[in-house]
Amino acid sequence: MANSTSSQVAEEGSYYLQLNKNPIRFEPVSKVTNVFFDDSNKQVFAVRAGGTTGVVVKGPDEKSNLTFRMEDRGEVISIKFSPDRRILGVQRSLKSVEFLNFSSDVVPDNMEYSQTCKLCRCCLPWATSKSTQIRGFCWSNNTEIVFVTDQAVEFYQISPEKKSLKCLKTFSLSINWFVWLPVNCVLLVSSGIVGNTLNPFQFKPSTVNRLPKFEVDLPAVPKPAKQTLLQRDVTMACLYGIVYIIVLRHQPRGGSAGAEIVLYQLQKESPAKKTNILRLDMSGRFAVNTVDNLIIVHHQASRTSMIFDINLPGESDNYIMCHHPVLSPLPIKPFRLFLPPAPSLPVGTEKTEYTFELYSDNWIVFQPDIIIDAKLGSLWTVQLCLEPLVEMIPNKLKLIEFLVLRKDSKLVLLSVCRQMLIPGHQATLVTIAQIYDMLNDVYKNYQEAETQYLVHSVDISSRPDPYQRSNKVILDQSDMYTHVFSVFENAKNISHKFMVAVLIEYIRSLNEHQINVQHYLYELVINILVNHNCFYQLHQFLQYHVLTDSKPLACLMLSLESVYTPAHQLALDMMKRLSTANEEIIEVLLSKQQLLPALRFIRSIAIIDTVSARKFLEAALNCDDQMLFYTVFKFFEQRNIRLRGSPKFPSGEHCEHYVHHFESLFGTEALGDVQSS
Numbered sequence: 001m002a003n004s005t006s007s008q009v010a011e012e013g014s015y016y017l018q019l020n021k022n023p024i025r026f027e028p029v030s031k032v033t034n035v036f037f038d039d040s041n042k043q044v045f046a047v048r049a050g051g052t053t054g055v056v057v058k059g060p061d062e063k064s065n066l067t068f069r070m071e072d073r074g075e076v077i078s079i080k081f082s083p084d085r086r087i088l089g090v091q092r093s094l095k096s097v098e099f100l101n102f103s104s105d106v107v108p109d110n111m112e113y114s115q116t117c118k119l120c121r122c123c124l125p126w127a128t129s130k131s132t133q134i135r136g137f138c139w140s141n142n143t144e145i146v147f148v149t150d151q152a153v154e155f156y157q158i159s160p161e162k163k164s165l166k167c168l169k170t171f172s173l174s175i176n177w178f179v180w181l182p183v184n185c186v187l188l189v190s191s192g193i194v195g196n197t198l199n200p201f202q203f204k205p206s207t208v209n210r211l212p213k214f215e216v217d218l219p220a221v222p223k224p225a226k227q228t229l230l231q232r233d234v235t236m237a238c239l240y241g242i243v244y245i246i247v248l249r250h251q252p253r254g255g256s257a258g259a260e261i262v263l264y265q266l267q268k269e270s271p272a273k274k275t276n277i278l279r280l281d282m283s284g285r286f287a288v289n290t291v292d293n294l295i296i297v298h299h300q301a302s303r304t305s306m307i308f309d310i311n312l313p314g315e316s317d318n319y320i321m322c323h324h325p326v327l328s329p330l331p332i333k334p335f336r337l338f339l340p341p342a343p344s345l346p347v348g349t350e351k352t353e354y355t356f357e358l359y360s361d362n363w364i365v366f367q368p369d370i371i372i373d374a375k376l377g378s379l380w381t382v383q384l385c386l387e388p389l390v391e392m393i394p395n396k397l398k399l400i401e402f403l404v405l406r407k408d409s410k411l412v413l414l415s416v417c418r419q420m421l422i423p424g425h426q427a428t429l430v431t432i433a434q435i436y437d438m439l440n441d442v443y444k445n446y447q448e449a450e451t452q453y454l455v456h457s458v459d460i461s462s463r464p465d466p467y468q469r470s471n472k473v474i475l476d477q478s479d480m481y482t483h484v485f486s487v488f489e490n491a492k493n494i495s496h497k498f499m500v501a502v503l504i505e506y507i508r509s510l511n512e513h514q515i516n517v518q519h520y521l522y523e524l525v526i527n528i529l530v531n532h533n534c535f536y537q538l539h540q541f542l543q544y545h546v547l548t549d550s551k552p553l554a555c556l557m558l559s560l561e562s563v564y565t566p567a568h569q570l571a572l573d574m575m576k577r578l579s580t581a582n583e584e585i586i587e588v589l590l591s592k593q594q595l596l597p598a599l600r601f602i603r604s605i606a607i608i609d610t611v612s613a614r615k616f617l618e619a620a621l622n623c624d625d626q627m628l629f630y631t632v633f634k635f636f637e638q639r640n641i642r643l644r645g646s647p648k649f650p651s652g653e654h655c656e657h658y659v660h661h662f663e664s665l666f667g668t669e670a671l672g673d674v675q676s677s
Contacts, residue, residue: 015333016388017296017305019371019380023337026058028377035374038080039366040139040182044379045079055079058379068108070100084142087160094133097147101160113163115156117149118170138180138187140203144168146187148178153189153201155208169208173199177231181367184243186266188236194221195229198245200266214264214271219251235367237290240311240471245272246295248286258282261297263310277322278308282329287365289382292407293471294326296369296382303359304329307384311405312398326402327392332358333385337378386412396420396427400435403473404442410473414483417475421487421502423494429501436509442472444513477518480506485524496532500525504546511548519552526556535564542570549574551581558588568592582607590619595632608639613649617658626665633662637672647672 027046029035036045043064048054053072058065064085078091088100088108096116101109117132131151138146140155145165147154155169176190185203190196196218200211218228233248243266252260263276280286284301295308306325314323336355362375369382386409393399399416403409417435420427427435485506488499503525510517525547529538541547542557557571572588575581582605589598595616602611613636620632637647649655663671 014388015330016307016327016385016392017330018333018383018385019335020383024058024060024379026377026379027056029374034076035372035377036076036079037364037366037370037372037379039180039370040083041081041085042370043081044372047076047079049075057081066106068106070108071112073098073112078136080137080139082139082142082145086142087158089137089139089145091134091137097134097137097145099158099160099163099165101163111163115147115165117147117152118154118167135175135178136180138182140185141205144203144205146203148175148187148189150175153187155203157206168206171201171208171210176227179231179234179236181236181238181243183238183368186236186243188234188245190229190231190234193225193227194218195227198234198272200245200272209268211266211268212271216247216264217249217262217274219249235288237288237295237367239290239293239295242266244275246288248288250283259284259286261288261295261308274320276310276314277320279322279324280306281324287363288367289365289371290368291382291384293405294384298332298359298365299329300359300361302329304331309402309405312401327389332382334358335380390416390419396431397434397438400438404438405472407473410475410479413473413475414479417480417484418487421484421494421498426498429505432502433505433509436506437512439475440509440513440515443474443476444515446472446474447515477510477515477521481518481520481524485521488524488528496528496534499528500534500537503528507546517548519550519556522547522550522553523556526553526560530560530563535566538564539566539570542574549577551575551578551584554578554581554584586611586615590615593619593623595620595623595628599632599635609643613639613653614655614658617655621658621661629662630666633658634672641672 026044043059046056052069074092090098096114098112098114143158153171156165176195178189187201196216199213202209245264247262258281261278264272265275287298289296297306314321364372419425554571554574557567560567575585620629
């Protein structure tokens, strides 16, 4: 049993990519069923032909699943819902797109309406309605749609109530193929004989911006010239909030071995800029996904995948950054499905577990993270496995640098930071310091961004989570204290010198990044020092302000007087330096029955006129020292004379009890008003 468990653990740790455990299951492709994928809504359409066309829609959640019928008007070429799923677009020919309205409860209307492509002889002399063909369509929002023909980009607004479309804008150009990025509503169309002239368009409600076109470098132009850059070798992705065009180059320029991927960063005012090259060092068929700002490259021949992170350092010539895979290529974790038994088997037979072929010829990859096997009838999302990476990347600095950029890595990050402090896995103090600087740099940048966001934000309640604003995981002091430094509690096998050194490094890093250090970190340092009788070191830390002055820290020092006598004076000195802790200092001195030092203190900071005489007289009474009570009483009598010309206490100070006590000890004649009379 132990061997089985250990082998399972080993298997789990051998992969950094996996397919999601619950794929979307749909009716596979067959003679009577065609399958379509809508990359905007992440929906699969299984369309069965017949007298009426039956359509089964499966999506990422139950709300997006539905079944309906529509009249069979020919073979479906493409089918997609609007983002709100209230209008269905169906392309059955190369000339037009039909539309079908749906009610709020997802019931289809009986009447379809259609739109033919607008480009005709009036737009271009050489274009005819017969020659123009619709290559596809894309929804840019709930009531706006883009037709991509072989001769134009046509932008329409739909009125579902009127069952009509209005052309908002047309851009005339010869088009070979197109790529659509739904999340940013960016359209990329290929033009030119070899297909390497790319024209980007960005769509917003009721508007479209044509961005500057650019040319993709080709290793060689064939003679005679023919289309060389194909749609299958180009995709788009949004990485770290920036749109990139991703181009697969099977024959790199410069004679490099193996294929490479070139990234072009989309620009608003200038042509897209070549910024990154990913070295694949392999040849053959490739497919690209993007997951958590990583580029995933699948290689069919070796049945492995590679991950690239363009935010990590690479080799630069000051213009283009070249990257190698973050890790060696590895296969996707084997996937198993439990399928119902064959009809020929007896009733009650349990489901059978099947392990399916990875990197199958039937796989079709969609952005950002979709893999579909149409013959198997399954749609998966590619997922990143973070835990195995901890062992795969031994360099802790590189590991943290990678993890801090991953969206769901917080728990893994904290675990790595904690593990670095445990004997057997301890990192050097130099490495720990570098990691803390990296984490606090992210933390500080987030704080500054948060401040700016709150200043300019109207609706604070609607602000996105920290990761969305920073693209990096935030580990604050509370996280580190609760999940990392908690390992120091009852840690008999960790040297107290190491514990203190680690905490001081973290505090140093916070101070260097101008982040206010929380008092509980100082408290942890002090408790470790006290528990190991390191009072001299504690004294040095306080004297040389390694531990920053604060009221909570001063109060903690006061509580240590019983085990370290100088702690009392250190606390008072700290409070004096703070200059905002006068009340606390007075309270401490009175509680210690140090009334004369308390009187000297209020005189030194010039607050004699405002302090409560009653508080001092009460403390003097509790000291059970007649001469001390006499001194304090006379001190405040002198204050009364200076302020009001009389030694009497105002009735508002409620000092009658102390006046009577003074009379009982020293007689009425000792009172100032008697003497003055």
